[in-house]
Amino acid sequence: xxxxxxxxxxxxxxxxVGVSMVVFVVMRILPGDPLVAIFGxxxxxxxxxxxxANYMNALGLSDSLPLQYWHWVVDIARGQFGHSFxxxxxxxxxxxxxxxxxxxxxxxxxxxxxIVGIPVAVLSALRPNSVLDNISRFFSILFLAIPxxxxxxxxxxxxxxxxxxxxxxxxVSLFADPWGxxxxxxxxxxxxxxxxxxxxxxxxxxxxxxxxxxxxxRTARAKGLSGRLVITLHALPNALLPxxxxxxxxxxxxxxxxxxxxxxxxxxxxxxxxxxxxxxRDIFVMQNLxxxxxxxxxxxNIVIDVINAWLDPRIHYQ
Amino acid sequence: MSVTTPEFGELxxxxxxxxxxxxxxxxxxxxxxxxxxLSAFWGVVAVTIIIIAIAAPDIxxxxxxxxxxxxxxxxxxxxxxxxxxxxxxxTLSRVIYGSxxxxxxxxxxxxxxxxxxxxxxxxxxxxxxxxxxxxQRIIEFLQSFxxxxxAMAIAMALGAGTGTVIVAIAITRIxxxxxIIRAVVLSLKETPYVEAARGLGASNLRLMARHILPQCIAxxxxxxxTHLGVAIIxxxxxxxxxxxxxxxxxxxxxxxxxxxxxGLVPPWWLVLFPGAAITLTVxxxxxxxxxxxxxxxxxxxxxx
Numbered sequence: 196x197x198x199x200x201x202x203x204x205x206x207x208x209x210x211x212v213g214v215s216m217v218v219f220v221v222m223r224i225l226p227g228d229p230l231v232a233i234f235g236x237x238x239x240x241x242x243x244x245x246x247x248a249n250y251m252n253a254l255g256l257s258d259s260l261p262l263q264y265w266h267w268v269v270d271i272a273r274g275q276f277g278h279s280f281x282x283x284x285x286x287x288x289x290x291x292x293x294x295x296x297x298x299x300x301x302x303x304x305x306x307x308x309x310i311v312g313i314p315v316a317v318l319s320a321l322r323p324n325s326v327l328d329n330i331s332r333f334f335s336i337l338f339l340a341i342p343x344x345x346x347x348x349x350x351x352x353x354x355x356x357x358x359x360x361x362x363x364x365x366x367v368s369l370f371a372d373p374w375g376x377x378x379x380x381x382x383x384x385x386x387x388x389x390x391x392x393x394x395x396x397x398x399x400x401x402x403x404x405x406x407x408x409x410x411x412x413r414t415a416r417a418k419g420l421s422g423r424l425v426i427t428l429h430a431l432p433n434a435l436l437p438x439x440x441x442x443x444x445x446x447x448x449x450x451x452x453x454x455x456x457x458x459x460x461x462x463x464x465x466x467x468x469x470x471x472x473x474x475x476r477d478i479f480v481m482q483n484l485x486x487x488x489x490x491x492x493x494x495x496n497i498v499i500d501v502i503n504a505w506l507d508p509r510i511h512y513q
Numbered sequence: 514m515s516v517t518t519p520e521f522g523e524l525x526x527x528x529x530x531x532x533x534x535x536x537x538x539x540x541x542x543x544x545x546x547x548x549x550x551l552s553a554f555w556g557v558v559a560v561t562i563i564i565i566a567i568a569a570p571d572i573x574x575x576x577x578x579x580x581x582x583x584x585x586x587x588x589x590x591x592x593x594x595x596x597x598x599x600x601x602x603x604t605l606s607r608v609i610y611g612s613x614x615x616x617x618x619x620x621x622x623x624x625x626x627x628x629x630x631x632x633x634x635x636x637x638x639x640x641x642x643x644x645x646x647x648x649q650r651i652i653e654f655l656q657s658f659x660x661x662x663x664a665m666a667i668a669m670a671l672g673a674g675t676g677t678v679i680v681a682i683a684i685t686r687i688x689x690x691x692x693i694i695r696a697v698v699l700s701l702k703e704t705p706y707v708e709a710a711r712g713l714g715a716s717n718l719r720l721m722a723r724h725i726l727p728q729c730i731a732x733x734x735x736x737x738x739t740h741l742g743v744a745i746i747x748x749x750x751x752x753x754x755x756x757x758x759x760x761x762x763x764x765x766x767x768x769x770x771x772x773x774x775x776g777l778v779p780p781w782w783l784v785l786f787p788g789a790a791i792t793l794t795v796x797x798x799x800x801x802x803x804x805x806x807x808x809x810x811x812x813x814x815x816x817x
Contacts, residue, residue, distance in 0.1 A: 213654035221666050340795040342746050344753055345769060345788030352781055451659030455750045459773065469662075473669055474755050485666045489658045496657075 200501055207497045214489045215271075219264050222482040223256075267482070276483040286483045289468050297457070297464035299376070300383045301449050305442060307388030312395030313438075317426060319396070320403035331396060338393035343452050347386045347459035382460045387452055391445045398441045402434040409433075436507055443499035447492040545808055552804020559797040566612040573606035577763045589782055596782035598768075599775050604782060607763040608790050614764040615794065618679050619744040626683030627737050630690025635729060637691070638698030639721055648691070656688040664747050665756055673759040678751060682744050690736060697732050701725050731809040738802035742795040749791050765791050 242250070250256075256263070270276065276286035284292075319328040354360045406412065407430050415429045416422075457466035465484070472480040546553035565572055574594075575581075581601040589596045595604035637648040655663070667681035701707060702725070710724050751757035752766020753773075760767050765787040772783035 210653060210657055213650065214657045217654050217658075218666070221663075221670050336800065337792075337796065340742065340799055341792050342749055342788065342795075344750065345784070345791065348769065348773065348779070348784050348788070352779065352784060355778060356781070448659050451661040454661065454665075455753050458754065469665070470754055473665060476669065478670070481666060481669060485658070485662055488662045492659055493657050 196504065199504060203497050203500055207493055210493050211490055214493065215268070215486055216264075218482055218486045218489065219267065222478055222485075223260065223263060271483075271486070276487070286480050289480070290465065290484075290487060293463060293465045293468050296376075296380065296462065297450065297453055297466055300380045300387065300453055300457075300462070300464060301446060303380055303384035304387035304391060304449055305446055307384060308391035308395050308442070308445070311389065312392040313399055313431075313435075315392075316396045316399030316403060317431065319400045320407070321422065321426060323404060328400075331400075335393040335396045338389055341390075342455075343386045343390050344455035344459040346389075347382065347456050350382055350386065351460060379462055383453060383456045383462055383464075386456050386459075387449050390452065391442070391449065394441060394445055395438060399434060399438045402437050403430055406430045406434040436503065439506070440499055440503060443495055443502070447495045450488055450491060545804070549804050549807060552801060552807070555797045555800035556804065558793070559801050562612055562794050562797060563616060565609060566616045569609050569613050573603075573609045575603035575606040577607045577610040578602065578761055586780055588780070595786045596780070598771065598783055604768075604786055607768055608765070608786050610763045611765045611768060611787060611790065612794070614675070614758055614762060615745055615748060615791070618675065618682065618748045618758070619741045619798075621679040622682035622686060622744045622748075623737050623740050625679065626686030627690040627733070627740055629683070630687035631694040631729065631733050631736070633687070634691040634694035635698055635721065635725065638695035639702065639717070639725065645695075652688045652691045655684070656692075658685075660685040660743070661747055661750055664751060665754065668751055668756045673756065675758050675762075678748060678757055681751070682747050685747070686740055686744070689740065690733070693732055693736055694729055697729055698725055701728055735802060735806040735809060738798060738805055741798040742802070745791065745795050745798070 258266070274287055276290065315331045319325075319331045322328060403426070407426075412425060412430050415425045420428075453464065454466035454469050456462075457464045458470050461467075468480070469484050471477075472484060546556075579602065581597065581603070583601070584593060584597045585601040586599050587593060587597045587601075593603050593605065595608060597603055598607075633648060637645045658666075663685050664681045667684055668678055671677035671680065707720060707724050710720055715724070748757060748764070749766035749769070752764045753770045754766075755770060757766050758764050760771070768787040769784065772779035772787075775783070
């Protein structure tokens with residue numbers, strides 16, 4: 196087990212190096228002048244060649260590409276993650292200030308997806324093709340198709356329209372003002388949670404229906420346990436393994452999905468920073484944030500693999 | 514069903530009458546519709562949306578960019594069924610025109626990305642060895658990003674435009690095509706019929722084109738339909754975040770972004786209709802994809 200974790204981490208490091216190269220290629224080498232990105236096509240044509248050269252020098256963009264890459268790696272290793280072109284704050288500061296809110300949203304949404312998804316899946320699997328099963332299937336298909344940010348806008352509009360309620364705009368930390376913090380994160384968490392619940396319900400239902408056919412479930416029934424106990428005590432724990440894997444993968448996608456959803460709710464989380472960076476064409480912030488998201492994504496995958504190996508003794512990893 | 518001819522009277526239905534291709538396709542569709550009416554219904558919805566997109570100039574009641582300054586920010590009425598936006602443009606017409614961009618980007622991205630990934634997966638599974646190893650690493654790196662983040666970064670780096678959005682979304686589709694088709698090819702390579710063909714002296718190219726490729730078409734079709742929905746949502750998200758196709762081009766994502774940027778409280782009709790259009794379109798393509806999967810290859814349930 197230990198050696199498996201070490202090996203998995205080693206591969207993870209390799210992936211992160213590869214990921215950093217992909218980010219670098221996308222942000223620096225793909226056609227498209229960084230100055231055009233920053234100043235816009237119109238602003239770019241107004242710059243004199245001298246100004247252009249000065250900006251390129253100041254931004255370190257006139258160095259050779261390998262050197263630029265090396266500077267970036269050093270910057271990351273120092274924990275600075277570069278500076279915004281428009282703000283004094285370093286990207287690391289932004290992450291520390293805004294990251295926790297997004298992390299809270301992501302974790303709460305995962306919790307909500309389980310709270311909603313698992314009971315619905317169990318009820319569906321107890322009576323496949325019943326009315327309830329069909330209703331739950333309809334809703335999971337519907338929520339797979341609804342864009343989260345639109346759903347978020349509708350919630351904001353509806354709560355304003357019917358209850359005259361508006362979420363507070365200022366970001367407050369969980370420890371300073373738990374209630375204010377909760378008001379900010381609950382909207383995005385519900386939207387993202389229901390989106391995940393659709394996947395969780397589908398997966399848990401089909402996984403349960405598969406496990407129910409296995410021998411140990413038949414044995415449990417044969418010794419006289421009621422249907423409900425068989426499901427909750429014997430079938431469910433075994434059916435949850437693929438659900439845990441899926442949930443981990445979804446958590447990674449939720450981090451990305453929170454960008455438009457935070458925008459819809461006006462939540463001041465990391466997703467908003469990403470939105471700001473994109474709308475200001477701030478390639479340095481963008482480069483580092485994209486890298487950060489990818490690192491979290493890779494780390495999550497490693498954690499899922501390790502949890503799976505730990506929970507399921509049948510899995511033998513080479 | 515039997516066939517009546519003047520010379521032979523009534524023929525029993527076992528006798529195959531040579532039929533033209535359109536009729537055979539029609540028959541296949543009819544069988545599909547009878548087996549899964551629900552998928553057929555959503556297939557009809559999907560085709561309707563495609564027709565609306567193609568015929569947008571004939572269907573839309575107004576030009577999508579024309580401002581009517583006497584009717585600005587008006588709720589739905591008899592004149593403007595979906596209301597008008599802040600500068601008096603007709604929302605219904607913009608939603609109809611939005612379907613054009615949305616479908617163009619989705620089909621373009623899937624045709625480009627999923628196809629490239631599939632061909633890559635075919636080659637890497639077939640040849641194996643070092644090529645396969647390197648291909649797998651590159652695909653792994655591409656898969657280490659959540660779709661939307663990678664698409665945002667590429668769309669931003671390349672600059673705004675319809676072509677760049679298509680390319681950005683296409684790149685996020687490559688790994689899926691690559692991995693699934695590669696897995697199919699790996700298992701096909703070991704089948705006796707492929708080995709027999711190899712034993713008969715078929716070249717690599719012939720093996721790939723004649724014996725392996727036809728088996729990849731079903732998984733490819735299923736993959737492509739499923740990804741249409743994903744591509745539509747990514748396109749809308751990019752538009753919503755301002756890195757999509759630049760305004761004033763009416764896209765569903767742009768319309769939602771406009772509604773949000775207009776002021777503190779966006780009018781409900783500017784939010785409801787574009788989003789409902791996205792949901793309906795994605796729903797139609799997803800359910801059609803499910804139906805195609807069940808009809809072509811039920812074993813792939815859950816895999817794609």
